[in-house]
Amino acid sequence: MAGSEDDIPPPPPPPSQTPTQQTLHTVPTIKLPILKKGEYDIWAMKIEHYLAHTDYPIWEVIQKGNGLMSVSTDTNGLIKVLPLKTAEEIFARERERKAMTTLLMALPEDHLAKFHKMTAAKEMWEAIKSRFGGNDESKKMQNQLEIHGAGVSTEDANQKFLRSLPSE
Known part of the structure; x- marks a missing residue:
């Protein structure tokens, strides 16, 4: 008989784990x-x-x-x-x-x-x-260079720094 209580499926059995245990095994779907x-x-x-x-x-x-x-x-x-x-x-x-x-x-x-x-x-x-x-100074320099459309690679910046050091 359509629409009778016999057509309604029984509710699912209660989970065997507590909600805390269930969340421990959840695999995140967001990409790392x-x-x-x-x-x-x-x-x-x-x-x-x-x-x-x-x-x-x-x-x-x-x-x-x-x-x-x-x-x-x-x-x-x-x-x-x-x-x-x-x-x-x-x-x-x-x-x-x-x-x-x-x-x-x-x-x-x-x-x-x-x-x-x-x-x-x-x-x-x-x-x-x-x-x-990096440190705050190098970030500031990189930001200023980007604003003006110029770019310096980290390697170039490191080489310039090394050249500026005393020879000893």
Whole structure:
């Protein structure tokens, strides 16, 4: 009989996972921004928004560091991550690893070797900023050159700087 209650499908069974558990396994559909030469500032804004949207705790690890990980220095002066003791430390390690992996995936392949051995996402973020961001003076000079329609490559600017140094 059309329109009777027998034609209505039963509601789906309740999910076996809590909403929090379901969101942990969600795969983001937004494309990860890749850093391009001369576009650090735009990339940094994009990556911040990407991570804040897809996994905010990962962005917090990059910005603030991950204080829950235990590290020490061995006899050779190398940093050594100590074994995990609590569930909180395990989650902290996973967030750190995910943050570092995300940053590495957003770098051009020819720069991966410079950053992949770092042990903390915050350290990696600062190194990327230092390597690709430039300082305020160089940004100001580049902006003025762009306004006037002239361009100077980073290599040319570096060569000019090196020539200006004293010979000793």
